[in-house]
Amino acid sequence: MNKRLIILLVLLPVWIVVYYNLQTVTNWLVDEVLNLTSGSPFTEAFRFFIYELPKVLLLLVLIIFFVGIIRSYFSPERTRLMLGGKRQITGNILASGLGIVTPFCSCSAIPLFLGFVESGVPLGVTFSFLIAAPMINEVAVVLLFGLFGWKTAVVYVVTGLMIAITAGWVIGKLKPEKQVQDWVFELQSGNAETNNVLLTLFDRIQYGVDSVKEVVGKIWIYVAIGIAVGAGVHGYVPQDFMVSLMGKSAWYSVPLSILVGIPLYSNAAGIVPIVSVLIEKGASLGTSLAFMMSVIGLSLPEVIILKKVLKRPLIFTFVGVVAAGIMAVGFIFNFLF
Amino acid sequence: MEIKILGSGCSRCRELEKRTREALEKAGFHASVTKVDQMQDIARYHVMATPALVVDEVVETKGRIPSVEEVIQILIRHFA
Structure with a gap:
């Protein structure tokens, strides 16, 4: 249980370092490693894609995690x-x-x-x-x-x-x-029982992790397609x-x-x-x-x-x-x- | 044991059904799994977010997809 919490706490600084160096790394990869001609349509489309996609996915993971925790307080x-x-x-x-x-x-x-x-x-x-x-x-x-x-x-x-x-x-x-x-208006409501579970803080963190898995797992492909089309238009x-x-x-x-x-x-x-x-x-x-x-x-x-x-x-x-x-x-x- | 999956057939409901069947199999329980997809019937359970898992007429989860392990825990509680 606690091990997972520690993993999350380690991931946060990693996230920050990756997010804030993304631009530098992308430019280094495009201009130095692959040595593409700067300014050509293909280079700019490619640069757009490999910069925007990880950036947006990183933001989605972070925000959806916290929104998940907030949402666990609302029903x-x-x-x-x-x-x-x-x-x-x-x-x-x-x-x-x-x-x-x-x-x-x-x-x-x-x-x-x-x-x-x-x-x-x-x-x-x-x-x-x-x-x-x-x-x-x-x-x-x-x-x-x-x-x-x-x-x-x-x-x-x-x-x-x-x-x-x-x-x-x-x-x-x-x-x-x-x-x-x-x-x-004619609905007849039954008398079904509901089992309400009280959530602990750990449950809420789990709820956040679950929403990241569910939402990002479902939409990453649309984000990738959207950014790919966007990259093409951009270039x-x-x-x-x-x-x-x-x-x-x-x-x-x-x-x-x-x-x-x-x-x-x-x-x-x-x-x-x-x-x-x-x-x-x-x-x-x-x-x-x-x-x-x-x-x-x-x-x-x-x-x-x-x-x-x-x-x-x-x-x-x-x-x-x-x-x-x-x-x-x-x-x-x-x-x- | 009688299990009902409430939901109007969206992908999340199918996922819940899949996990429930998987949990039954892993735990070695036998139960009937029925899908309830008529709104009038869903409303009777006072459920405002689908999919929902109903075991022996008790609403156990709603609006989310519990993990297989969690479903097993719920089943054990009802089986005991």
């Missing part, structure tokens, strides 16, 4: 308890914040929705949670931090929260109760190539990016590296943000899952309100920067 049950009986606005703000830290997988969106409804969490508040949880996830934030810098990561989180709060509030105002499938696509298509003067690019983004079901792992390079080639920040939010936060599979509990008009309202929020973010950032 959907606890979140539901905190949201029960909360009014609009306060409830929307709280739900959006909790959406970030509560463990969530879009495959359990329905059980979570049912649990919230059962204990009387207002629908608008529930929607704030369901918008924030997938959109602001640790993988997206880590990738944004690693590939765009901390400012863009903060902008993404803050605007994402604002969309979740406002969209949930607006949906709550529209009296959505009638638009929930009837069986939801071979001419500068300013994206200006006319995704630049800020092309106003229609914001709604277009959102429309394209909804059916594009990619996790943050694959899409962020590609978008980071598009910005380098002249895509504007607002349009890029809108595109990423649409891909990550509004996904077709999730909409299909939600159809089990929501009637069609409410599905359209949900997608429409969130898309409008994303569009506002896109336009505002294109206007400001």
